[in-house]
Amino acid sequence: MQKIIINGGHNLTGTIPISGAKNSAVALIPASILCDEETSILSVPEISDRDNLIAILKLLNAKVTIDNDTLKIDSKNIKNKSITEELSSKLRASYYFMGALLGKCKYVEIALPGGCKIGNRKIDFHLKGFKALGATITEEENKYIIKADKLVGNKIYFDFASVGATINVMLAAVKAEGTTVINNAAKEPEIVNVATYLNNMGAKIRGAGTSKITIEGVKYLHKAMVEVIPDRIEAGTYIIMGALLGQNLEITNVIKEHLTSLLSKLNDIGVKMTIKENSIIINKAEKLSPFNVTTLIYPGFPTDLAQPMTVLMTQCEGISILEETIHSNRMGQVPYLNSMGADITVRNQMAFIKGKTPLYGNNVTASDLRAGASLIIAGLIAKGTTQINEIGHILRGYEHIVEKLSNVGADIKIIEEE
Numbered sequence: 296m297q298k299i300i301i302n303g304g305h306n307l308t309g310t311i312p313i314s315g316a317k318n319s320a321v322a323l324i325p326a327s328i329l330c331d332e333e334t335s336i337l338s339v340p341e342i343s344d345r346d347n348l349i350a351i352l353k354l355l356n357a358k359v360t361i362d363n364d365t366l367k368i369d370s371k372n373i374k375n376k377s378i379t380e381e382l383s384s385k386l387r388a389s390y391y392f393m394g395a396l397l398g399k400c401k402y403v404e405i406a407l408p409g410g411c412k413i414g415n416r417k418i419d420f421h422l423k424g425f426k427a428l429g430a431t432i433t434e435e436e437n438k439y440i441i442k443a444d445k446l447v448g449n450k451i452y453f454d455f456a457s458v459g460a461t462i463n464v465m466l467a468a469v470k471a472e473g474t475t476v477i478n479n480a481a482k483e484p485e486i487v488n489v490a491t492y493l494n495n496m497g498a499k500i501r502g503a504g505t506s507k508i509t510i511e512g513v514k515y516l517h518k519a520m521v522e523v524i525p526d527r528i529e530a531g532t533y534i535i536m537g538a539l540l541g542q543n544l545e546i547t548n549v550i551k552e553h554l555t556s557l558l559s560k561l562n563d564i565g566v567k568m569t570i571k572e573n574s575i576i577i578n579k580a581e582k583l584s585p586f587n588v589t590t591l592i593y594p595g596f597p598t599d600l601a602q603p604m605t606v607l608m609t610q611c612e613g614i615s616i617l618e619e620t621i622h623s624n625r626m627g628q629v630p631y632l633n634s635m636g637a638d639i640t641v642r643n644q645m646a647f648i649k650g651k652t653p654l655y656g657n658n659v660t661a662s663d664l665r666a667g668a669s670l671i672i673a674g675l676i677a678k679g680t681t682q683i684n685e686i687g688h689i690l691r692g693y694e695h696i697v698e699k700l701s702n703v704g705a706d707i708k709i710i711e712e713e
C-alpha cells in the first residue's frame with residue numbers, strides 16, 4: 296500500500312505549474328468516441344482517472360496512443376461492449392460513456408459508476424435527459440441498459456444545474472435528429488471545454504457556459520483537436536497552500552477568471568497575492584481573519600475547494616463557517632483534522648471552525664480526493680510527521696502532487712508499506 300509521509304513546517308518557494316483539469320479530461324476522453332475520425336486531446340493530466348478511462352476505451356476497441364500529455368483516440372472501429380463493474384466503478388466519470396455510446400451506437404450497457412463517496416450522487420437527471428431524447432432505460436441488478444431506435448432532439452430542464460447531466464445530455468444529443476435545448480444547464484468551465492471539443496469536430500452547440508445550451512444534431516464528426524483547460528481546483532489547492540506557507544510561490548498556467556470566487560475571498564481575509572496574466576504569486580499571510588464560505592454552482596465558490604478551505608480556516612483567528620450545499624457528505628477530512636489539533640464541529644452540512652489552532656502530525660486517512668488534498672495541506676503546516684493512508688484517492692486527481700510540492704521545498708514522499 297502506498298502512503299504519503301510529510302514532515303511539516305517548510306515554506307514553499309518556486310513555481311508550481313498547473314496541469315490539465317481532471318474534471319474536463321474525464322469528460323473529453325469519453326467524448327472522443329463520438330468522433331468518426333481520429334482525435335487529439337492535449338494537456339491530459341497523468342492521473343489514475345485517465346488510465347481507468349483509457350482501459351474502457353481499449354475494451355471498446357478504440358485505438359489509443361499516449362505521447363507525453365497528448366492523447367490520440369481513434370474510434371473508427373469501436374465495438375460496443377458491456378462496460379463491466381470492474382472498469383466502471385473505478386471512477387465517477389465512467390458515466391460519460393452513457394451519453395457518448397448512446398450518441399454513437401444508440402445502445403449502452405454499463406455498470407454503476409464509482410467515484411468519491413461524498414453523498415448520494417444520483418444520476419436521475421442524466422437518465423431523464425436520455426429519455427427525453429427517445430431512449431429507454433432498464434436497470435438490471437448493478438447495471439444500466441440504455442437504448443434507442445433513434446434519438447430526437449427535445450427540450451430538457453434540470454431541477455439542479457448538474458455538471459454531469461449537462462455533459463452527458465450534450466454527448467447524447469450531438470448526433471440526434473433535430474434540436475435539443477438544455478435549460479438550467481450547468482455553467483462550469485469544464486462544460487465549455489467539452490462543447491469546444493465537440494464543436495471542433497463539427498458539432499453545433501451554442502450557449503455552453505450559460506444556463507441555456509442549444510444543440511443542433513449533426514450526422515458526422517470529423518478529426519479534431521482540443522486542449523484541456525488548466526485545473527482550477529488543483530490551482531486553488533496550491534493557492535491555499537501558498538496562503539499558509541508561500542514565499543513568493545508562483546502558481547503558473549492558471550486562468551484567473553476561473554478562480555475569482557477563491558481569489559476574492561483570500562483577498563478579503565488578508566492574503567497577499569500578485570495576480571498576473573497567467574500566474575499568481577502568493578505569500579503566506581501573517582494574520583488571517585476568520586471568514587464564511589457557502590459552496591455554490593459556478594461561478595460561486597466551488598464545492599471541490601471546500602475541504603481544502605477547512606484547513607485554511609483552522610489558521611484564521613476566530614470562528615469561520617463553511618457551508619457545503621452541493622454534495623451531502625463532504626466533511627470526511629474533519630475527524631482527521633481534529634485528531635491533528637483542529638477545533639471543528641460539524642452540524643448538518645456546516646463546519647464551524649475555531650482558530651487559530653496549531654496542527655500536529657498524525658496518522659490519517661484520505662476518505663476521498665479532496666479530503667486527501669486537505670490532509671496534505673494540514674501535513675505541510677503541522678509540526679512533526681504526518682502519514683496519509685489510502686492515497687489512491689489523491690492520485691486519482693492531482694498530477695505528480697508529490698513531485699510538484701518537493702520541487703518547491705516541501706518535505707513529502709510516497710512510501711510503499713504493507
Ligand code: EPU
Nearest residue numbers: 318387388415416417418419420421457458459599621622
Ligand atoms: N444530482 C442529482 N441528480 C443527478 C445529478 C446530480 O440529484 O442526476 C445532484 C448530486 O447528488 C449532487 C449535485 O446534484 O448533490 C451535484 O452533482 P453534479 O452532477 O453537478 O456533479 P457531478 O457531475 O457528480 C462533478 C465533478 C465533481 C464536482 C461536481 C460539482 C466530475 C467527474 N465530478 O460531479 O468533482 O464536485 O461536478 O462541481 O466532473 C471532485 O473533483 O472532487 C468532484 C467531486
